[in-house]
Amino acid sequence: MTQYHERLFPSVMVFVATALVIPASILVFFPISLTVGYVVAAVLYLGSVALFLTMAPTVSINDGVLRAGRARIPVTELGTPEAFTGEAARAERGVNLHARAYLLLNAWAQQAVKVPVVDAQDPTPYWLISTRRAGELAAAIEAARREQVEAA
Secondary structure, eight states, X not given: OEEEEEEOOOOHHHHHHHTTHHHHHHHHHTTTOHHHHHHHHHHHHHHHHHHHHHSOXXXXXXXXXXXXXXXXXXXXXXXXXXXXXXXXXXXXXXXXXXXTOEEEXXXXXXXXXXXXXXXXXXOOOEEEXXXXXXXXXXXXXXXXXXXXXXXX
């Protein structure tokens, strides 16, 4: 049962900024051929967009496992999650960051959830996950933890 799912797609401004490849490509290839410039511009822009969309990481909680990007951990090995927004999230991604923490950070997801790892064998102190819905993610992690404890 999926309890939470979020795909961290880039913001619209990333796609707008990437559109600058269009005039740059046309300008570079104009001496060769204007048609080649248009084709190269289209291929580069569409390729960039496809790359951004396919490489966007996923955060999900499914069957008692938290997945953040390629990493996964059972929710039974996690502590109580904390949701951060605004300046608090910025501080967690910056000055308060632990060097051994697992990070899934994206510049376009301004909120974050910090989840302590309670497994004594794991050297990672916590996971810090960027999200657009910090409160929902923290609540879903907590609900999955409770569900796994009750099932055990």
